[in-house]
Amino acid sequence: MKKYVIGVDLGGTNTVFGVVDKEGNIVADASIKTQKYNTAEDFVKAGVECLKPLIERVGGIDTIQGIGIGAPNGNYYNGTIEFAPNLIWGHDGIVPLAKMFSEGLGGIGVKLTNDANAAAMGEMAYGVAQGMKNFIVITLGTGVGSGIVINGQLVYGCDGFAGELGHVVMVPGEEGRTCGCGRRGCLEAYCSATGMVRTAREMLQNSDEKSLLRDKPADQLEALDINIAANKGDRLALEVYERTGKMLGEACSNFTAFSSPEAYIFFGGVCHAGELIMKPIRESYDKNVMNIFKGKAKFLISGLMDKNAAVLGASALGWEV
C-alpha cells in the first residue's frame, strides 16, 4: 500500500491541507479560513471535515502515515499553539491542537511545530538542503523567523521554542528600534519586510534624495514598492536592500560562531528580490565572519517558495510519527 502524509500550513488567513507522497508531490489539497471560527474546537471540526474527502481520495485513513502541522507559536514538544497573538481562537491560551486533530481523525499521529521549523523540514526533505546535516533557514516575511538544523535534527531547545533568530539584538541600547516582541534592536525590526519599510521611511525622511518611493504617501509604503523601485534602479530603494543585507550578513556571521552551518537558506517574500538582497548578505558575511569560517557557508534561496513549501515542510513532520 502506498503511504502518504498530510501537511497542514496554518496561516493567519488560510489553513491549507495537503496530502503528500514520498516524493514530495501534493496529490490532493484543500483549505479553510483560519479566522472564521471563534473557538479552537470549531476550527478543528472544520479542518477534520475538510480533510476527510482528501483522505478518502488516496484510499482511506490507513494510507496516512501521520500528520504534520506548521503553525505560529507552535510548540513541538507539547503539540500546542501557545499564546499566538494573531489567532482569534488562540491568542490567550494554550491550544492542544495536535491532540485535537488526532482525536478528530481516529487517533492518527500528529506532530506540530512552528512555521519556520516546518520550512526547514521541507528544505531537508524536498528542497535545497537535501543531504545537509547543518543548516539554518531564515524566513524573511512580515517577521524574521528561523529553523535551525544541527546534526540532522531540528533544534527545539529545552522548551520547544528555540530558533528565534529574528529576535537576536543587533542594535543594543536605547537607539535600537522597537520590536513587536516588546524589546529593542531585534534583527526582525530591521530585516523583515516591515523592517525594510521602516528603513525606507527613515531614509526618505532624513534626505531630499529623489526616489520613486516618494510617489506614495510614506505611511502607505509596502515592501513590494521597494522591490519595484529597486528593479528600476532607484538609488534609495537599492540602498534599503544594501542596509538590510548588511545587517543580515552580520547576524549570520554571529550565527556561524554558534553552529557553523554549511548553508543559510533564505525563504519568504523578501527573497523574491534575488541578488538585490543576497549580494549584500554575502558581502557583509564575508567581511564579518571569523577567518576560520570564511568561504565555508553557502547562501541559498529556497527552492520551494513556489511549491506550497509550508504544506510540504509541515508534511515532512508526518513521516516522523
Next chain:
Amino acid sequence: MKKYVIGVDLGGTNTVFGVVDKEGNIVADASIKTQKYNTAEDFVKAGVECLKPLIERVGGIDTIQGIGIGAPNGNYYNGTIEFAPNLIWGHDGIVPLAKMFSEGLGGIGVKLTNDANAAAMGEMAYGVAQGMKNFIVITLGTGVGSGIVINGQLVYGCDGFAGELGHVVMVPGEEGRTCGCGRRGCLEAYCSATGMVRTAREMLQNSDEKSLLRDKPADQLEALDINIAANKGDRLALEVYERTGKMLGEACSNFTAFSSPEAYIFFGGVCHAGELIMKPIRESYDKNVMNIFKGKAKFLISGLMDKNAAVLGASALGWEV
C-alpha cells in the same frame, strides 16, 4: 575486566594525562611540558612515554577503552590541531594529533576536540549538566570559549569549529574593541579575564575615582587584582564585574534565541568571583531575554573546576571511541 579511558588536557604550558574510571575518578596521572618540544613528533613521543607506565598501572592497554584529547584549535572531525597560535610545534600548520597518539599506542582509538567542548563533555558526564540535553558551557579565562550541547550532542558544525561564542560581536562598528581574532567588538574582548583588565584600565583612565587598583601600574594589572579589590568592596572593581556580567547576560539572551538551553554553565578563572559575576549576569539576562524564555534557563558555575575538569572532560570523549 574494569575499563578505563585516558583524558589529555593539552594546555599552553602543561599537558596533563589522566587515567579515568567510569565514575570519573582520576586513578593515575602525569604531565609533560607542552612547549619543551620543537616538533609535534617529539611532543607525541614524550607523551606516549609518559602514558605507558600509567597504562601499565591499571592493567595494560587492553583495559583502555579510548583516549580523549582536549586541545586549543582542536578539530573533532579530523582529530587535528589546526594553526594553534600558542603552540610552538602547532602554530603554522595542521597536526594530525589523534592519529599520531593512536599510532604511538598500538592503534588505540583517539578522539580530539577543543578545550571548551571537552569541558562541556565533562559537565555532562560528571558535572552539573548530568542528565541535561541542552546546555551551554562558557569558559571565562584568558579568552572566552564555549561548548554547546543540543539534543544531548556536542555541536561541531559543518567543519568541526562550531561553538566560538567568544567571537560573537557585541559592540558593532569601529567603536568595538580590537580582538585577538583580528576583528572588533567580540564578547571575548570584553568578558575574558584580559577583557576585564582592559575594562578596569579604561575606567581608571576615564575617572579620578579612588580605587585600590591604582596601587599598581595600570600595565601590570591582572584579573586577580580586580577580584581582590572587589572582595574588599572597591567600587571601581565591583563596577568592572557589573559591566562584564551585564554584557554576558545580554550575550546569553541572544544565545537563548538560538538554542533555548536549560542551563548556562560558567567555567574558568573569572568564575572564582562567584556572585560578583553571576548576579549581574542573571540580572542582565532576565532584563534582556524574550518573554517566552524568561525564568527557564539556570545559571550555574561548574562543579568541576577544582577537580582537573579539563582531563575529566577530555576523558569523556574516550568512551565514544
